[in-house]
Amino acid sequence: MNxxxxxxxDRRFQDLVDEAKRLVQQRCPExxxxxxxxxxxxxxxxFATMVDQLVYRVNRVPEKSYLTFLDxxxxxxxxxxAARTRVTFRLxxxxxxxxxxxxxxxxxxxxxxxxxxxxFTTVGELSVVPCSYAxxxxxxxSGEAVDRTEELALGRDVPCFGxxxxxxxxxxxxxxxxxxxxxxxxxxALRLDCTVEGVGVDPLRPPLVWEAWDGEAWRACEVEKDDTxxxxxxxxxxxxxxxxxxxxxxxxxxxxWLRCRLTEAEPGQPTYVASPVVRGVxxxxxxxxxxxxxxxxxxxxxxxxxxxxxxxxxxxxRPPVVPGEFVVEISEPAAGAETGSDSGADGTREWTRVxxxxxxxxxxxxxxxxxxxxxxxxxxxxxxxxxxxxxYGAVPPKGAxxxxxxxxxxxxxxxxxxxxxxxxxxxxxxxxARVENRVPALGGVDGESVESARVRGPMTLRTLHRxxxxxxxxxxxxxxxxxxxxxxxxxxxxxxGAEAGVVRLLVVPSGSGDGRGRxxxxxxxxxxxxxxxxxxxLDERRPIGARLVVEPPFYQGVTVVATVLARRGAVPxxxxxxxxxxxxxxxxxxxxxxxxxGWPFGRPxxxxxxxxxxxxxxxxxxxxxxxxxxxxxxxGRRTEAATRITLDRHALVFSHDHQLRVREG
Numbered sequence: 001m002n003x004x005x006x007x008x009x010d011r012r013f014q015d016l017v018d019e020a021k022r023l024v025q026q027r028c029p030e031x032x033x034x035x036x037x038x039x040x041x042x043x044x045x046x047f048a049t050m051v052d053q054l055v056y057r058v059n060r061v062p063e064k065s066y067l068t069f070l071d072x073x074x075x076x077x078x079x080x081x082a083a084r085t086r087v088t089f090r091l092x093x094x095x096x097x098x099x100x101x102x103x104x105x106x107x108x109x110x111x112x113x114x115x116x117x118x119x120f121t122t123v124g125e126l127s128v129v130p131c132s133y134a135x136x137x138x139x140x141x142s143g144e145a146v147d148r149t150e151e152l153a154l155g156r157d158v159p160c161f162g163x164x165x166x167x168x169x170x171x172x173x174x175x176x177x178x179x180x181x182x183x184x185x186x187x188x189a190l191r192l193d194c195t196v197e198g199v200g201v202d203p204l205r206p207p208l209v210w211e212a213w214d215g216e217a218w219r220a221c222e223v224e225k226d227d228t229x230x231x232x233x234x235x236x237x238x239x240x241x242x243x244x245x246x247x248x249x250x251x252x253x254x255x256x257w258l259r260c261r262l263t264e265a266e267p268g269q270p271t272y273v274a275s276p277v278v279r280g281v282x283x284x285x286x287x288x289x290x291x292x293x294x295x296x297x298x299x300x301x302x303x304x305x306x307x308x309x310x311x312x313x314x315x316x317x318r319p320p321v322v323p324g325e326f327v328v329e330i331s332e333p334a335a336g337a338e339t340g341s342d343s344g345a346d347g348t349r350e351w352t353r354v355x356x357x358x359x360x361x362x363x364x365x366x367x368x369x370x371x372x373x374x375x376x377x378x379x380x381x382x383x384x385x386x387x388x389x390x391x392y393g394a395v396p397p398k399g400a401x402x403x404x405x406x407x408x409x410x411x412x413x414x415x416x417x418x419x420x421x422x423x424x425x426x427x428x429x430x431x432x433a434r435v436e437n438r439v440p441a442l443g444g445v446d447g448e449s450v451e452s453a454r455v456r457g458p459m460t461l462r463t464l465h466r467x468x469x470x471x472x473x474x475x476x477x478x479x480x481x482x483x484x485x486x487x488x489x490x491x492x493x494x495x496x497g498a499e500a501g502v503v504r505l506l507v508v509p510s511g512s513g514d515g516r517g518r519x520x521x522x523x524x525x526x527x528x529x530x531x532x533x534x535x536x537x538l539d540e541r542r543p544i545g546a547r548l549v550v551e552p553p554f555y556q557g558v559t560v561v562a563t564v565l566a567r568r569g570a571v572p573x574x575x576x577x578x579x580x581x582x583x584x585x586x587x588x589x590x591x592x593x594x595x596x597x598g599w600p601f602g603r604p605x606x607x608x609x610x611x612x613x614x615x616x617x618x619x620x621x622x623x624x625x626x627x628x629x630x631x632x633x634x635x636g637r638r639t640e641a642a643t644r645i646t647l648d649r650h651a652l653v654f655s656h657d658h659q660l661r662v663r664e665g
Contacts, residue, residue: 011055012052013048067450067453067454069457070453074356075453077372078372078479078482079320079321079372079447080412080447081411081443081444081481081482081483082323082410082415083411083415083416083441083444084292084527085440085442086289086438087107087435087436088287088437088438089288090187090432090435091431091432092433094285094286098128099127099430099432100128101128101290101429102122102125104121105427106120106296107422107423108424109417109421110421110424118421119294119410119426120293120415120437121295121297122291123290123291126288126289127184127288128186128288129182129183129285130285131186131284132179133179133283135147135149135177135178135250136149136151136158136175136176137178137250137251137253138158138174138175139176140161141174152279152280158278159197160276160277161175161275168272169273171262172261173261175260176250176257177190177260178255178257179258180255181255182246184243184245184246185243185245185290186241186245186285187224187285188284188285188286190236190282191236192280194228196233197231197276197277198231200271200273201232201271203230209261209263209635211258211259212256212259214245215246218261225237230272230276232276289438295410296318297407298316298408299405300406301316302403303402305401305402306398306399306400307398308395308397308399309395310381310391310395311380313375315373315376319372320374320411321374321407321408326353327353327406328404328405329350330351331347332349332396333397351367351396353367353369356368357379357380363394365393367379367393378394378395378396379392379393381395411447412446412447413445414444415444416441417441419439419440420437423436442523444483445482445483466541470491470503473489474487474488474489477534485508486507486508491503503542503547503548504549505551506551507531507550507553508526509525509526509527511524518584519655521634521654524555524654526552538550553652554652555651556645556654557654558587558631558656559655559659560583560587560610560659561626561629561658561659563623563624563625564660565662565665566665570619574619576660576662583614583660587653589654601649602650604644604647607626607644610628629642633654633656
């Protein structure tokens, strides 16, 4: 039971009026008209109103004391976190030399009459590397790669698949396109000269996957555009290459290779009876993609002049401060300034940011930062029992200039913008025509409220900033990663083959689905910066000897193939869309499960639950058939149908390409 918050004065307006009237009867009996029309009663009610407001403020004292105690134990409001996305810079035309886009380049949404623009900045340097077509090769599923470059140069038709003796197209056959150079994070256009030879395939759904070599394995490429109809007509193909695209050797030729692999056809998907052919290939770079965050960079901001006293406080001009580099520099006065080994030529020294001054000595150049308010504080001086003064941190000399080299400000929910909304390039970049975000921005969280801190205070006392039991790891991880939707600690011994002394912390980031509730698999992989931030925070608080692994959970892909009978008069297409949304919403790592708070870790997937979900969809009269297929969320490959899919203790479900057939009643 929670302790009740006491009222120091529980009187209200009417109580004050009644008490005043009783005192009037005792001390002024000749005043007998106590009706509301009497001017004296009006004055009593006016004073009662003012006293009631004072009583309200007095009753806030316990709340203020509670917040003061939270401040004493080190509870601070969490600052907002910045949303993240990927932005693609498109060239005005293919260029012969690399086009550089510096880190910190600003892109924004369109400013309107009612809303300010939302500004994002790129988080790294981007080089748009030019490329051209160089080589062509083919490889059957059970053979070696064959160089076809000379055949294509002579104008011959080169079959894409089924190049083995007496064989037709077989899943696993591949066509390799060699580029003159690797194009990391690039957007590459391939212009293919083809003719109608690939008989049997659906031009809108060819069983093909494009991949690029990243130095370790072949990674799938995102296909933005493909109007070749599965190599059955001349057209253009636009591919988004992985960030780690690297050169490799195929058919004894080295280059930035791409490959198109023939995959196993899905149920109801036609495949090739005869191999398509290629007559010509042209390749060039049209853009590149880089990560961006909802934050603006502030450079070289002067906070003020030091007064030479301990505990001095400054504040940045544009709070809040989002995670990132924050370096305070102090330029000492020219006269009598001492320079150390870490001082610049002008006597500038860097001061280190710490969480608190508990372990700081008189010579340690330390500062603390409250990211939410932007408050920068230098170490205090404390009087000891023996009467001496101890300095917790060095004191900057009087007259020294205190500045911040750079920091980033921004963050919040408004940074979670939809796809294709970051279209404004703030500042011209040579040869860059436009910019866009092809995926929505995720991870933006507003700063913590006071009410949330009140709830978190007892939890802080429980953990005492030390991670001992699994719940401690989860609470401490949420302190530094409010953008994480779910955190799960799996201690050693809870899974087969677990190594003693190893603690696994599974992190699920925030994600947003489309109108049907689908979430892209990439959105469920937490950023490396978030994982590293959690690992650093917990590494200082874990027991000695415990080894911590911070990583995303294992996702078990699940495909539901079902047939339902629609009620008479229902629109089948509407029933189908509603039913698919229900499936994607229930078998969901963030919003699914029986409680609607995310699929429970390790909970098995059973066909009966899919029956129940579909039966509750408006317009569904009867669920005729449901089959579950385990699927690989990366490759999409399925295995045999099952009525129950078992998940490991550290696994979550991932909905992959549900299929639904609706029969009219």
